[in-house]
Amino acid sequence: MEAIVQQFFNLAIMERALPLILSGLEQTIVICLLVIPLGLIGGLAFAIISLSRLRTVRWAAIAGIDFFRAIPPLVLLIFIYAGLPFAGLRPSPMLAVAIAFFLNTSSYYGEIYRAGIESVGQGQWDAARSTGLYGYQTLAYVVLPQAVRNVLPDLVSNTVEVVKLTSIASVVALPELLYSADMARSVTFNSSPIVLAAAIYLVMLWPIVRLISRLERRVAA
Amino acid sequence: MTTGALPILEIRGLRKRFHDVEVLRGIDLVVLPQQLVFVIGPSGSGKSTLLRCCNRLEEPSAGSIRVAGVDVMARSTDINAMRRQIGMVFQSFNLYPHMTALRNVTLALAKVLGKPRAEAERIGMAALDRVGLADKARSYPGELSGGQQQRVAIARALALEPKVMLFDEPTSALDPELVGSVLNVMRELKRGGMTMLVVSHEMRFARDAADRVIFMDHGVIVEEGPPQQMFSAPSEARTRAFIAELAR
Amino acid sequence: MESWSRFLDTFFNWEVIERYFPAIMKGVVVTIEIAAAVVVTGTLLGLALAIMRTFRLLAVNALIVVFVDIFRALPPLVLVLLVYFGLPNIGINLPSFAVLWLVLALVLAAFAEEIFWAGILSIPKGQWEAARCTGLGFLGTLTYVVLPQAIRLTVPPLTNRTIAITKNTALGTVIGVGEILNQATTAQSFSGNATPLMMGAIAYVILFIPVVVLGRFLETRFTWRRV
């Protein structure tokens, strides 16, 4: 018991690691503020393209979505960070993270928007078009608002996944929350800094996870 | 009618409260073997609650319920064994959507009574045959009309050879043209000697099939009597008003 | 044209492919093994927890909810590092593949529990009542009537979640599990060539595209879940 407290809940070590970890948290927040809006926009683009009347365009969009959903984000990230230099491009960790997460995240958001748009019946399109709205107006004013409402739990839930995803930026030495905590761990030979980081993730995400549970149950009911 | 026979269903002083609302306020009701007792009353008067108390889907707050002489409320009574002897048919059928009609009927035969598959299927087919649906044995509920689904639900209860059957508005979820088929099955059951307690507003059916009609309001039995009397010359003003409303 | 051949030389170098193909294949086998172990144990544990929750024992349910919430809110990599570096210091030594398996199975169990539980809750009360009326007990009703329907509802969301979590086997590379990504990065640093990374990426795509497409197919086939 004593050993567990010493190893995982050592307050003295946590206190020493706190400044480092807080600066990591700052980086994590920066990544989130960069990646979440990019992903939401990219996903919308994916979804709209997948509505195209041209079958090849439609299929290309879906193939793209499935491709980036099939590759683990860490593989994508390492490929970009460690692979591109061989082609003469040297992305900074932040740029590599932004590109990898953009591709991964927008394919997931894209799939969610797609499901949402499909959940809005053809009748809505017909009704709006029959009042003289253009296709893009129908999409923007009639279909999308309903679509987003229908898949709101999934959108929120995926956003939680994106925040969790930022932790793998540590692998390319971007000094975000987990990277800073792991650095403190390797210096102190003690896991308490990681426990502290975990606690921070929990504080940020637990309320949202609770909210999702309730939203999902409401949809199921 | 066999007077002096032991009652199949005997309800004494039944009370039920939900939180601070008393929904049943002292019900006394006796159903003799082979009787069909018909219950009418405005929505919210406690008819469903009365039926659901009989097999303890709702726990009564006070009073006693005996089925074929056995106290349903007693701690020594095996409620699952008891429920098997009380068939129940719901307004919304509640068929298992992932099972064929036959499997809906045989599930309890196999899993509760432990009958071997062949025997369960034989009994199940016989029950489906009684409701005129032997040819739909392999259909799933989603492939059947509402009337057919309700008849499968009746067969499901029937297959367990219950001592009494409870019907909670069995036809009110059905399209008008499908009501007849379900009522015909119930008439057949009556002719075969089944004891039944039926909540319904099918007055014509009550006229020719019911032994007694009970009018409930606000959790009490206001009046009861044979159908002719209840429908043409009720003594209570409330009954008269309700029946006039029904007949419109 | 010259840059094209340099590109091929860097990312699709035939010599490198030949040399490291066996290593990547070894990684593929390890990835499949861990993924299979995670899927089986995680799903079963999640189902067991969801069933336990139906008994509505207050203390037990509170514990389940806390477990589920924590494992849904924490990044898997945080858990991996915590277990991998933390446990040895309190005298528990697990091989790295076991750490990865344990963490991912618990994460999947948490998500699966939530999905199964939502499925169970979405079965109308009338189904329970009808079954109880025929004399089936609580467990019989759960086993024959409620779970078969609930599990059907959970197939599409559970498939998609399972895919997302099994892709996290790539995190094993951080603690030295010899899965695809680990083999690929090792080969890349030995060969000084990006081809192994490309091979690793392709291996993942070949492995996971079928399940992603399967997930999409299940979503459309089981559309009645969104009624």
Ligand SMILES: Nc1ncnc2c1ncn2[C@@H]1O[C@H](COP(=O)(O)OP(=O)(O)O)[C@@H](O)[C@H]1O
């Ligand atoms: N589970 C319950 N919780 C609280 N109130 C209930 C519940 N079930 C029924 N009631 C209330 O009990 C009263 C009688 O309901 P019910 O027996 O369904 O009436 P009826 O079948 O005659 O329409 C209604 O006011 C209803 O709102």
Ligand SMILES: [Mg+2]
């Ligand atoms: Mg009712």
